[in-house]
Amino acid sequence: MVTKEHSQTIPSPEDRSAIPPKGQQGFTIVEVIVAIMVLAIGLLGLAGTTMLVIKQTTLADITSDRAVVLQSTLEQIRATPYDSVAAGSETSGLYQVAWNVIQGNRWKSVEVVTTGPGLARSGGYPVISHSVTDTFTYRIISQ
Helix, strand or coil, rough: CCCCCCCEEEECHHHHHCCCCCCCCCCHHHHHHHHHHHHHHHHHHHHHHHHHHHHHHHHHHHHHHHHHHHHHHHHHHHCHHHHHCCCEEEEEEEEEEEEEEEEECEEEEEEEEEEEEEEEEEEEEEEEEEEEEEEEEEECEEE
């Protein structure tokens, strides 16, 4: 081997046969298959995560809608004079809302029941269902 002063090695004529000719350098088939497998596993993981994100986003939308309907009903009840608060029901979007009033000594307890899309348990696992009933109790004190 012949070396230059700045320590660059020039291959001898016998060693030049180990270097593939220009245009024949590249990846082996094994390297390509391994790269495709790594890419496929990554894409499958991404697809599974995407489905989870879609489900969680849908659940968040449903929960927000249910909370808005409940808040709207409670605001309507709060705006009603104490002596006029009575049982009732209404439909708001996909939700049926009914409330019952229990009279106490100096208070009224309003039980609000919403029925509509929400999170339910099926076989021990949470699932999004079209008909879920939630109950919320609100107490009004007379002045």
